[in-house]
Amino acid sequence: MAKIIDDKPRPTVKDRVNTAVGDVQGSQAWSSIFRPGSIFRKGYTDSPRNRSYVIMNSVLYHLHPVKVKRHAVKVSYTLCLGGLSFFLFILLTVTGIFLMFFYRPEATAAWNDIQNLQTSVTFGLLVRNMHRWGAHLMVLAVFLHMARVFYHGAYKPPREFNWVIGVILLTLTLLLSFTGYLLPWDQLALWAVTVGTNMMGYTPVFGQEVRFVLLGGAEIGSETLLRWYVLHVLFLPFVIVIFMAIHFWRVRKDGGISGPL
């Protein structure tokens, strides 16, 4: 009997993998996730149009304009100080959430909780120090960022509104730092806050009222701790995130980073 010979070449493993990848990339589910211009789309080509799409269709990249000035992406221009301030804020949020698992804002518990955190909790000392150093560095980074903006004259129109937002961000950063200072409930914290709130007592007209509101009573105590804790972990971060969003949005709307025309 004659043998039937199939002269069609059998697909190799590579061919089969390519077909499977093509099927997945051509599916509706895939194209609903990866929008036009994505490098993961079937038949992606490196064209100016697709490059624009990559920026426009990405949740993170779309914060940047599709076209940027060449000098603006140079690290030596901004020294990435604004980005660094933001990165430190994220770091402080993550480490701060870790600390919240082990800390109670009560006068009888706070100091012991910090001691236990440092001595008995795995990575407790490390994370506490990351939070503390991160806070110092954020104040420094924000200040240097402000100095950089001033040096480049970027506070001038059309960026004067963003400068004002920046001043609010600086104030909020300092307030976050100061409210966190009380939380270990040690002698240093106690007296720093006593001195700080006494100074605020000299505010014209409403001095005593301001002091009372900040202390949650006539003198520093558990009420102060609770008040400053809520300000530190909830209220101030919430407000600063809103102002950061406005700040970043304005950088875009004011025509991107300043610089030579």
Ligand code: HEM
């Ligand atoms: C939490 C604090 C802050 C964060 C996270 C932040 C973040 C940023 C970022 C990411 C940029 C883009 C360019 C760059 O990295 O330099 C920027 C630009 C800018 N920031 Fe800030 N910033 C903060 C505080 C401030 C302060 C304190 C000021 C001034 C008082 C300020 C004024 C400005 C201005 C005017 C620009 C536009 C600069 C330009 O076009 O060259 N910012 N900021």
